[in-house]
Amino acid sequence: MIVDLRSDTVTQPTSGMLDAMLSAHVGDDVFGEDATVNMLESMTADLFGMEAALYCPTGTMSNQIAIKVHTQPGDEVICDQTAHVYQYEGGGMAFNAGVQPRLLAGNRGRITAEQVALAINPDDVHKAHTSLVCLENTSNRGGGSCYDIQDIQHIRTVCDNNNLSLHLDGARLFNAIVARNESPKQYGALFHSISVCLNKGLGCPIGSILIGNQAFIKKARRIRKVFGGGMRQAGYMAACGVYALKNNIIGLQQDHENAKEIASNLIKTTFTEGILPVETNIIIFEIAQPYQAAQIAAALKEKNILAIPISPTHVRMVLHLGITSEMVAYVIDTILNLQV
Numbered sequence: 456m457i458v459d460l461r462s463d464t465v466t467q468p469t470s471g472m473l474d475a476m477l478s479a480h481v482g483d484d485v486f487g488e489d490a491t492v493n494m495l496e497s498m499t500a501d502l503f504g505m506e507a508a509l510y511c512p513t514g515t516m517s518n519q520i521a522i523k524v525h526t527q528p529g530d531e532v533i534c535d536q537t538a539h540v541y542q543y544e545g546g547g548m549a550f551n552a553g554v555q556p557r558l559l560a561g562n563r564g565r566i567t568a569e570q571v572a573l574a575i576n577p578d579d580v581h582k583a584h585t586s587l588v589c590l591e592n593t594s595n596r597g598g599g600s601c602y603d604i605q606d607i608q609h610i611r612t613v614c615d616n617n618n619l620s621l622h623l624d625g626a627r628l629f630n631a632i633v634a635r636n637e638s639p640k641q642y643g644a645l646f647h648s649i650s651v652c653l654n655k656g657l658g659c660p661i662g663s664i665l666i667g668n669q670a671f672i673k674k675a676r677r678i679r680k681v682f683g684g685g686m687r688q689a690g691y692m693a694a695c696g697v698y699a700l701k702n703n704i705i706g707l708q709q710d711h712e713n714a715k716e717i718a719s720n721l722i723k724t725t726f727t728e729g730i731l732p733v734e735t736n737i738i739i740f741e742i743a744q745p746y747q748a749a750q751i752a753a754a755l756k757e758k759n760i761l762a763i764p765i766s767p768t769h770v771r772m773v774l775h776l777g778i779t780s781e782m783v784a785y786v787i788d789t790i791l792n793l794q795v
């Protein structure tokens with residue numbers, strides 16, 4: 456048995472999901488004729504109370520399309536310094552949209568309305584034009600931290616007062632919604648665009664959805680084609696998204712409980728110095744000296760538990776639907792008895 460806690464992207468499709476994919480009704484989606492893609496898009500738009508949605512192959516593409524649509528070359532985009540759009544998209548905002556980031560030092564990946572207000576450039580020829588704010592919920596590098604929805608409301612007010620668009624990188628938004636007992640419509644009302652990953656905790660092999668108003672999605676559809684993301688009989692893949700939205704949101708709660716249970720035992724070990732508050736399915740723990748993150752990850756790997764040393768001093772574990780209660784028990788037993 457291998458317990459793979461490297462990421463919630465490592466899930467294998469379940470037989471129910473595979474059945475749904477194999478029996479999908481498909482057509483050429485570039486012609487707008489794929490019934491399953493159309494169903495996934497309208498179902499997601501409805502879920503968030505927004506006008507339209509666009510199926511994309513990856514979360515990175517969804518974010519990059521959103522940034523491109525919301526900005527002009529030379530503009531500045533405000534985000535947290537740990538944001539995926541800055542750290543893990545290969546410099547995509549500069550490459551694809553010709554924009555530069557304005558990085559803020561948030562609290563576990565979360566920035567405030569006050570910080571945003573101070574980071575908006577004045578109307579001055581020396582300065583880049585600030586046009587977009589990107590938030591991330593949950594925050595990956597923040598250890599799965601969630602925003603308070605009121606804090607997002609304050610940021611939206613600052614955006615409205617300054618003519619800025621507000622995009623949400625919601626790769627793990629359903630984890631936040633479940634953890635905070637919120638509804639997707641609350642998010643739909645606050646953002647100009649939202650990207651949601653299907654390939655993370657929802658357990659799909661591929662896919663992301665970008666949501667917004669009609670005018671935004673019309674432009675986004677064009678940019679998706681330019682980026683090479685106009686897919687044909689994509690309904691075979693979109694079907695797993697439809698399946699996941701119906702069946703796999705409920706299970707996120709269990710992932711969160713599993714993460715908390717593992718964390719509450721990790722903290723008892725001699726090699727753990729501290730753990731970021733576990734709010735959802737991600738555990739980021741700090742390694743006590745003289746141990747090193749890579750050494751702990753290697754010792755766990757010896758026991759068939761895979762985790763990622765995300766820095767010399769921190770290891771990350773991510774829970775997902777492939778992790779059973781037996782696996783959780785095995786992980787706890789192993790960490791409590793780990794020889795390093």
Ligand SMILES: *Cc1c(COP(=O)(O)O)cnc(C)c1O
Nearest residue numbers: 513514515516539591595624626
């Ligand atoms: C994984 C992730 C993405 C990108 O998703 P891909 O489908 O892997 O391109 C974007 N934002 C965050 C916060 C993520 O964790």
